[in-house]
Structures are given as C-alpha cells and as structure tokens.
Ligand SMILES: Nc1ncnc2c1ncn2[C@@H]1O[C@H](COP(=O)(O)OP(=O)(O)OP(=O)(O)O)[C@@H](O)[C@H]1O
C-alpha cells in the first residue's frame with residue numbers, strides 16, 4: 001500500500017512566524033502582574049540576606065576591619081594567609097573531616113542497621129522508631145547541654161557509670177585528646193535517627209517481589225542484603241552521606257554548650273572558629289575570610305557531589 | 314513518605330514463617346528487641362535522667378545520678394514556671410518561628426508558582442539562583458549579615474532574625490513547592506482559565522487549597538529549623554528579653570553553672586514543648602522532616 | 610449567533626509547526642467533530658479556539674468578533690476536558706458555581722443555574738459531594754454541568770468520553786446528542802473514536818499533520834473521501850488499498866488492473882488526469898467485498914485469519930501480491946484458515962486514487978447517493994454475478 005499522501009490546503013507555505021498580533025499581549029493575561037507580585041518578595045529576601053552577604057564576605061575578607069566606619073585598611077589576601085597559618089584553624093579543619101569520617105563510618109552503618117531492625121513487623125517498632133528519631137527534633141543546643149551534664153565530672157552520668165564498674169572516668173570534656181570524640185558521640189546520638197528514617201523510606205521503596213524472586217533464586221539473607229538491599233539503597237546512602245557532610249561542615253550549636261571549642265581549642269570546628277576568632281573579637285575581615293573558605297568548601301563539595309556521585313539519582 | 318511511621322515488611326520478615334523453626338524465630342525476636350531496647354536506652358537515659366535530675370537537690374545529684382529522687386523537689390520546676398523569663402523565652406521563640414514559617418510559606422509558594430506555571434525570560438536561571446541557597450549554611454555569611462542587619466536598623470528585633478531565616482529557607486521551600494505544583498494536573502489551570510480565573514486567583518482559590526500536604530511539610534521544616542536555631546539569634550539579638558529559648562537556655566546555664574539541678578529542670582522545661590508537640594503530631598513531623606530533606 | 614470561523618490559522622512551538630494553516634467555518638448550532646490520528650493537532654486547534662493556546666498566525670472569530678487576543682473567559686465558550694479537570698477540593702456545586710462567582714453573578718442566579726444544570730444532568734443528589742466521591746460517569750456529568758452553567762455560545766469538548774467504559778460511553782454519547790439538540794449551542798468536539806464522530810457529528814473535520822484533509826457530513830466522508838488519508842481513516846475496519854495500474858478509461862469509468870493480482874476492475878468514476886498506464890491505488894471497503902464471489906470482479910486468495918464477532922465475520926485473505934485483504938462476511942460464514950476463496954468485488958463502491966493520493970471524482974456511472982442507503986445494499990438484493 002502506498003504511503004498516505006497529505007493534501008496541501010490553502011495556505012501551505014504561509015509564514016509560521018508570529019505576526020506580532022498574538023505576541024503583543026499574551027492570551028494568558030496577567031502574566032506580568034503575577035511576576036511583579038509573586039517574585040519580588042522571594043527575590044529581594046534572597047538577594048539581600050543570602051547572596052549579597054556572601055559577596056560582601058568576599059569583599060570584607062580583603063580588609064582589616066572592626067565593623068565600624070567603612071572598611072579602609074586593605075590587606076589583600078593577608079587574612080587568608082593568616083588563616084591557613086593559624087594552627088587552630090587547621091585543627092578545626094581536621095575536626096570537620098573527622099566528623100565527616102565518623103558520620104560515614106559509624107553513624108551511617110548504625111542507622112542502616114537500625115533501619116533494617118525497625119522494618120520488621122513486630123509489635124512496638126513504631127514506638128521504637130519514634131524514640132530513635134526524637135533526638136533529631138531537639139535543638140542542638142539542648143542536646144549539647146544534656147550531654148554536658150552526662151559527661152560532667154562531678155554530677156554526670158558517665159563518671160557514675162564508670163564507678164559502677166570500678167573505674168574512674170576522665171573528665172572527657174576537659175581532656176584535649178578526648179573532647180572532640182565526646183562531641184562526636186553526641187553528634188551520632190542526635191543524628192542517627194534522621195538517617196535511619198531516610199533508610200526506612202529507601203527500604204520501603206524496594207519492591208518486595210524482588211526479595212521473593214531472590215529467595216527463589218536461593219539467595220541467603222546475607223546475600224540478599226549485600227546483593228539487593230545495598231545496591232538498591234545506594235541512592236539513599238549517597239543522600240545520607242551528602243547530609244552528613246553538609247551538616248558536619250556547619251556544626252556549631254552543639255559544640256557551644258559542650259566545649260565551646262575547648263579545651264585549648266582542641267574541639268573547634270570551622271564555624272566555632274569563625275565565631276570565636278571573628279565575631280567575638282569583631283574581626284570582620286578575618287571572620288569573613290573564614291566564611292568564604294567555608295562557602296567555597298560547601299559549594300565545591302555540593303557541586304561535585306551532585307554532579308559526580310549523585311548524578312543518576 | 315507520609316507513612317514512614319507505618320509498620321512495613323522487610324526482607325527478613327517477608328520470608329514465610331513456616332520455613333523457620335520456632336527456636337530461630339524466638340532468637341531473632343530476642344535479638345531484635347534486645348538491640349532496639351539497648352539503643353532506646355542510650356537515647357532515653359540522658360533525657361530521663363535530665364528530667365529526674367531536675368527534681369533532685371544538688372547533693373543528691375552527685376550521689377544518686379540515675380535513680381528516682383528520694384524526695385521530689387517540685388520547687389525546682391515550680392520556681393522556673395513562675396518566672397516571667399521562661400514564658401517570655403518560649404513566647405519569643407513562638408513569635409519568631411511562626412513568623413518565619415509564615416513568611417517562608419508565603420514567599421516560597423508564590424515564587425515557586427511562577428516557576429511552575431510561567432515561562433519567562435530567565436526563569437530557568439532565576440530558579441537556579443534560588444537553588445544556590447541549598448548549597449551553603451547561614452554560618453558562612455553571618456558577619457556580613459550582622460553588618461547588614463545593623464545598617465538596616467534591624468539589629469535586636471524579631472524581624473532582624475526572621476528575615477535571614479526566611480531567606481536561607483527559601484531555596485528548599487521553592488524547590489519543594491515547585492515540584493508539588495508541577496504535579497497538579499495542567500488541565501486544572503486550563504479549566505480555571507476558562508472559568509475566568511487569572512493566575513492570582515488560580516493561586517489563591519485552587520493551588521493553595523490543593524497544596525495542604527506540601528504547605529504542612531514546608532511549614533514544619535521551617536518552623537522546626539527556626540525553633541531550634543541558635544547562631545542567628547545569638548549574633549543578631551542582644552537584649553535578653555528578646556532571646557528565643559536556645560539562647561535563653563544558654564544564658565540560664567551561664568548564670569547557674571554550678572547548680573546542675575536547676576539547669577536540668579530548666580532544660581527539661583524548655584524542651585518539653587518540643588517533645589509534647591513531637592509526640593502529638595509525630596506522623597506529620599517525621600514525614601515532614603524526612604520528606605523535606607529527601608525531596609529538597 | 611455563534612459561528613466559529615478560522616482563517617489561515619497557524620500554530621508553532623518555536624520551530625515546530627503544529628497547525629499549518631486551517632480555514633474552517635463552523636455554523637451556528639452545528640455539531641462539529643474533529644477527528645484525526647494522535648498528535649495531528651486536534652487538541653491544539655480546540656485549545657486555540659478556547660484561548661488556552663496563543664494563535665501564532667491567522668484569525669479566529671467567534672460570533673463574528675475577532676477573539677485572537679481575548680482571554681478564555683471572555684470568549685463565550687465553555688470547555689469539557691478529557692480528564693474532567695474538576696477542582697478536587699470543591700463540592701460539585703462549588704465546581705459548577707466557581708466560574709459564575711468569578712464573573713460576579715448574583716447568588717440566586719448562580720443557584721438557579723447550578724440547580725437547573727443539576728436537574729438536566731440528573732446529578733441533583735450529588736451537589737454536596739466532592740469529586741473524589743463520584744464515579745467516572747458522574748464526574749463526567751459534573752464537567753459537562755460546569756460548562757452548561759456558563760450558558761456559552763460555543764461548547765468545546767476534548768475527548769470527553771475516552772475515560773469511560775464502553776457501555777457508559779454509548780449512553781453518554783446519546784446524552785450529549787440530546788444535550789446539543791436541547792441547548793441549541795454550537796458544539797465542537799474532539800475525538801479519535803470514529804464511531805463517536807459518525808454518530809454525533811453534523812459535520813466532521815478530518816485533520817492530519819496539522820492540516821485539514823476534508824470537511825463534510827459523516828456519510829459524505831464515507832462515500833466521497835477526498836483522498837487516501839480520509840478513505841483510510843473513516844470506516845472500520847479500514848478500507849483495503851491495492852496498488853493498481855490504469856488499463857483504460859471510458860464511459861463506464863476507469864478500468865484498473867491490480868498489480869501482481871491481475872484482477873481487472875472498472876470503477877465508475879471520471880478519469881480526471883489519469884491515463885492508461887498510470888500507477889494508481891484501488892480502494893475498496895471490507896463491506897463491499899463478498900465472500901461468496903458476488904460482484905463485478907473477483908480476487909483470489911487464501912484465508913489467513915478468521916475473526917468471528919457473531920453478527921459478522923472478518924476474513925483476512927492473502928492475495929497473490931502477498932498483502933492481506935479484509936473481507937466482511939456474514940456471521941454464519943463457514944470460512945476457515947487455509948481455505949482458498951474467490952472474493953467478489955462490488956466495483957461500484959470502489960475508489961481509484963491517483964498518484965497524488967487524490968480520489969478520482971465520481972463519474973457518470975456513480976450517481977450521488979442518498980444518505981442512509983448504500984449501493985451495497987441495493988447490490989445485495991440484485992441476483993446473479995456480473996462478469997469480471
Ligand atoms: N507545548 C508543546 N510544545 C511542543 N509541542 C507540542 C506542545 N503541545 C503539543 N505539541 C505537539 O503538537 C502536536 C499536536 O498535539 P495535540 O495535542 O494537538 O494532538 P492531538 O491531535 O490532540 O493528539 P491526541 O489524539 O493524542 O490527543 C503533537 O505532535 C505534539 O507533540
């Protein structure tokens with residue numbers, strides 16, 4: 001059979017470009033009023049309080065400035081130089097990395113393990129899930145203060161617990177080597193429930209028939225976990241890592257009640273460093289340099305992580 | 314996501330029970346409950362001892378950190394509850410958080426509406442501009458923010474704290490709203506246009522009433538973030554009477570640093586509203602916070 | 610007066626041209642149906658009339674007034690969507706009242722119109738329900754009700770029945786026909802179901818690739834398709850097409866020889882520009898082929914597949930050229946796969962399409978038919994085979 005011939009009608013070769021009449025004003029009128037009404041609030045807020053401050057941080061970081069009058073003492077990149085020569089800042093950087101490592105290597109497996117536990121259909125799991133999630137809704141400051149009490153050398157739970165088993169616990173928050181680990185424990189305590197919820201959602205999205213098929217194929221429980229659950233959960237795991245990294249880079253609230261960066265600056269993070277060396281001393285230029293470095297780390301990480309690791313999610 | 318708190322089957326539990334002997338079943342159950350109870354203890358013991366500690370005397374706290382108080386000292390709590398400071402602090406938090414949530418909802422939903430329904434010059438670029446806000450924390454810009462708020466004359470005002478909080482929440486809220494709005498059937502907009510709606514009325518009469526789930530999610534996330542926020546109020550407020558509770562708690566702790574029993578009572582009372590609301594609306598809060606994170 | 614007139618209407622999305630120049634006049638009170646294959650631009654055309662899509666070029670008039678730049682609500686139209694597009698958070702009543710409220714009608718007038726529409730559509734008892742609590746058919750009625758209350762000059766329907774099950778579809782089809790009769794409004798209706806088109810339409814517009822192939826009354830399209838496309842599109846099962854060569858032209862019509870089949874058929878039509886030797890396409894509908902060999906010519910072949918529908922049987926016959934010929938046979942047909950049969954061709958109902966796919970005009974041997982009867986039925990009554 002021959003192909004169907006379409007028959008050209010009257011204006012076959014008529015121009016298809018707009019004649020202007022229809023262009024001049026859209027049928028869907030009210031587009032401009034909507035734009036003018038709906039966009040500016042968000043745009044102005046975002047520009048004034050997010051974008052401009054970031055730009056200003058870059059600008060201020062080139063000055064030695066106390067915040068009063070106009071920034072006049074131009075010092076070039078000297079603030080950055082000072083920053084990277086500052087041993088406390090290097091400690092802070094190292095601590096941030098440590099937090100990321102612990103989040104990925106301790107908290108994430110813990111959360112995954114618990115997610116598989118509370119995914120069983122047994123009485124009471126819903127209550128357990130809620131309990132595990134509870135620390136996440138508490139403010140960092142509150143969690144920090146509660147654990148400050150737990151760690152307290154005179155009144156705290158930890159020393160009491162140690163003496164129950166016949167040991168004496170060191171005053172962990174006053175110990176230069178231990179303080180940051182004490183902080184890390186609180187970080188895990190507070191955030192594992194959140195990551196657990198992410199994993200529960202991820203597990204729920206896996207079709208149960210896949211497991212049945214694997215069981216018919218003779219896969220053992222461990223094999224099913226390794227060969228099915230883990231790969232299918234990979235996007236959730238990547239997401240969880242993303243949150244851990246961004247979260248640990250901005251860790252501040254929790255440290256203030258626990259150690260405030262001490263003792264001898266051993267538990268500083270980048271943001272506590274920014275606070276204690278930039279804000280409390282009103283060194284706007286220097287503090288801004290810290291902010292710019294933090295900004296660059298966050299954006300570089302977010303960009304490459306989303307483009308690279310989470311590309312297919 | 315909404316049923317994150319519902320029971321669900323997993324690989325292990327889906328396996329037909331009859332294939333496993335009752336012994337192994339029992340062992341599994343023992344292991345499950347054992348592990349869950351252990352973790353629950355680690356979560357709850359600090360919280361419970363904090364609450365109990367508030368009923369003790371300082372001396373008893375030292376000798377009996379874990380047990381029930383020998384004598385319940387209600388006055389520790391009562392004295393705090395009868396101070397104006399406690400209520401003012403919670404009131405401040407409530408005002409700041411409600412305002413933040415409201416403005417985030419309003420500004421975010423309106424902007425997202427334009428991104429979801431209108432194509433205009435530069436709309437894609439503008440959306441990316443907002444999404445940039447997802448990538449970095451407020452802490453990076455606190456110093457210039459402080460200068461700016463000071464120069465605007467907003468230092469030490471509620472609004473001075475609220476506006477930056479809203480601004481930093483916009484990226485997430487616009488993304489969540491836009492994704493939601495785009496899934497509203499397009500025919501609905503067409504039907505409304507035929508009915509004589511303009512975009513503004515469509516937004517008000519159709520979009521918003523249909524968006525309750527996402528309004529709840531965004532509202533909860535921004536309210537909780539603001540309720541728990543510490544660094545912005547710390548830098549932008551300096552009158553104690555305007556402090557929200559995280560700041561107030563730190564101040565209290567500074568004043569009574571040696572009186573742990575009072576501090577514990579105070580901490581308990583300040584986190585109590587959070588815990589009550591959490592358990593009362595747990596389904597929405599868990600769903601909101603995780604959905605907000607996943608979809609953002 | 611609610612005529613709809615399109616003049617040189619174009620639509621393009623950027624470089625992609627979707628509607629390529631449409632001229633159409635829809636008369637007042639007419640039931641006009643747009644049909645065509647998926648993606649041919651039916652919805653786009655309808656939405657342009659509604660004002661939901663901008664008109665890239667050309668002119669659209671409703672009731673004589675150019676409405677190119679008027680927003681939908683001011684065009685005096687109402688639209689029923691395929692998905693119904695009911696507002697999920699409003700009750701049936703509110704759904705219907707919404708447009709009137711926006712237009713600031715007085716409350717009692719709104720109430721009167723909504724209740725009246727509810728009565729016409731028999732959904733009075735559902736007025737307080739939300740769409741979620743309605744069946745598909747009930748939602749459909751609400752969607753129509755929402756259109757009725759606007760008392761529009763022109764109703765626009767975009768595949769309104771395609772989400773209904775078969776039985777409901779037929780029932781609703783009848784109701785829409787009644788509604789059109791009662792409301793006395795112009796109605797433009799998009800469908801890809803040709804039964805809907807044939808049964809409902811005063812006139813049908815066949816669209817293909819953004820252009821109009823033919824406009825005409827249903828039986829006009831059936832009996833006088835302008836070209837291969839319309840011939841293939843209207844009628845079910847579709848018309849058989851066989852490659853052929855013109856062997857002669859004369860008083861009786863055009864004589865063609867089916868290529869690789871050999872059968873010679875004389876179709877009563879004017880030769881137009883074709884001459885002996887020209888390649889053409891011969892077209893014949895399944896209902897104009899006879900299993901028993903009755904007819905002016907015969908095509909031999911082997912039965913491949915037999916579809917028995919009870920009231921009728923369709924035979925798929927493999928011809929010598931390797932292609933399948935669909936034959937409509939009686940429900941009691943005894944044919945079985947593998948049978949060799951000789952199919953009779955009712956040549957008077959055949960068509961010849963020239964090299965450009967255009968149908969040769971009806972010639973002297975082909976009288977204009979009265980609507981409602983076909984030559985076929987007359988032929989059936991006539992005894993004796995004709996020579997091939
Ligand atoms: N917004 C758009 N941008 C680009 N192309 C579009 C757009 N809308 C429709 N089209 C194209 O226009 C053509 C006609 O679409 P239309 O929806 O009018 O087809 P239709 O005849 O209604 O088909 P169907 O029977 O499937 O509903 C299609 O090829 C479609 O891909």
Ligand SMILES: [Mg+2]
Nearest residue numbers: 651652653767
């Ligand atoms: Mg369509």
